[in-house]
Amino acid sequence: MKILVPIKRVPDPATTIRVLPDGSGIATDNVKWVINPFCEIAIEEALRIKEKQTGEVILLTVGQTTWQEQLRTGLAMGADRAILVKTDAALDQLAIARIIAKVAGDEKPDLVILGKQAIDDDSNQVGQIVAETLAWPQATFASKVEFAGDKCTVIREVDGGLETIAFKLPGLITTDLRLNEPRYASLPGIMKARKKELKEVAADSLGVDLAPKLKIKRLDAPPKRQAGRKVASVEELVQVLHTEAKAI
């Protein structure tokens, strides 16, 4: 099976994020960049599918030259080749989804699998837009994926429980947290990654409309959480919840 895995580069979840004073973005000095954790789960799932059947796992990302690092990490985990669609512009989700759909149209994978959302902007829409653009079936928030021939069965995590749906390939899956635990890149895998193909394509050469429809006006850090306080009795607690917190 040929599988396309679009991935995103995000700040390490362990990094302390600081918003720039003018609200234009976050301070990127001393930030460690990693593969978005949900995208890592997508790579892992693609590798497991490939190991069970046969096929090819192709990584794709849209960004600057430095994003190669994350593609190399994915190659070290075991992906076969990678494509970097290069741009210095800050593209919105729609433009990213259009690029992914364009590459999917060229590469003709059987499956596109990607993270349900990126942990930086949490927008949760790229997968859905790609599937709509391609007019492919989509199964979002997957916690289990199984194949029988060209039929794919996905268990989805939805509010209040699990939902099982099935579709015929080609199709698109977005991964939820409990789908798998991604592997660590092995030492031999890392050494082999250097020799694998990493193709660069200029974003504006794809003939895709990249004009942003969405503009981030400003970022603000969440307000500092106040310290808690102790109350002496249940009566006082009820009183405070009523008069101050206005919760009851």
Place this chain on the structure above:
Amino acid sequence: MIDFELSDEQKMIRDSVGAFATEQIRPAARPADETGAIAADVVTQAWQLGLVSGSIPEQFGGGGDIRSAITGAIVAEELGYGDIGIGMHVLAPRLLAFPVVEMGTDAQKERMLKRFTGANFAAASAAVIEPHFDSDLTAMQTTAKRDGAAWILNGVKCCVPLAADSETILVYAATDAQKGFAGVDGFLVARNAAGLKIAEREKNMGLKGLATYSLTLENCRVGADTRLGGDKGINFSRLMSEARIAIAAFGVGLMRAAFDYARDYAKERKAFGMFIAQKQAIAFILADMAIEIDAARLLVWEAASRVDKGDDALKESYLAKNYVAASALKVADNAVQVLGGHGYVRDHPVEMWLRNARGLAAIDGIATV
């Protein structure tokens, strides 16, 4: 030319092994300290990272990567950041595999290396240290004497990791007591060889997850084909340099763990209305710890870069190992100090790291890069 920049591959190795050490090894460290046993799934996962098989030549099923002492030092530091006892356990097979890769005969490679390229952890070990007061690797009391085509080994060794589980143990013995390092040879001795007796597991102050044993060789007769490198023998000085670099690198990882823990604690713990990290008495301690870590790592990297260039690194590796043995103890002790009363209780790992750090001075030759 001097360049401290890691290659892209080395950075990825550091990140991957570092993530594994933080997420898998660290949580397994206290249970290993308490029970003396390391969780099997952590050992298996570590094995699958290819820490040993990656450097076995491709013809024996390995990754075929060129070995590098610098890369080895990076790996050991990251593993040590998780836990040095578990790190030494998962790297122990290198003690036999790597000298065979580097100095073994073709027949020895053929015989020994395949077992290290399977899916499951294959224990192996080396016997270096001797349990007497003036233990000196240049004047080993374990001897190997030729008897026709065979060799007869006599002596006592201690601190042999995983000896009871290793199919083969690389035993170092003096073939010519007058020649110092040059008079030492290695012998690939099967665990069940007649005349080799493995004693009860040692009970240690720290590194409690790492199973170590003493063993006795009493007229242990082994074939000529067990002598590592055949008639050419080995370069024991180089092997010991590699061992000391590894142990020192483990120590750097331990220091970093202790520093990070103490720093984070100091930034959260309030006393007299302020975070203790803002008090000079604590801030100075933390700064000194940070200096020790960088200084120690530079010593390790200098020794490792000499090994990688093929130069003699006996002095540099010895300096690195001795420096780390002292400074790891100091840094771990400082971490206990920064945590105050909390440092002394087992709810925090720093008391364990202090006990483990003490082991770095006592051990030699039980890890390699």
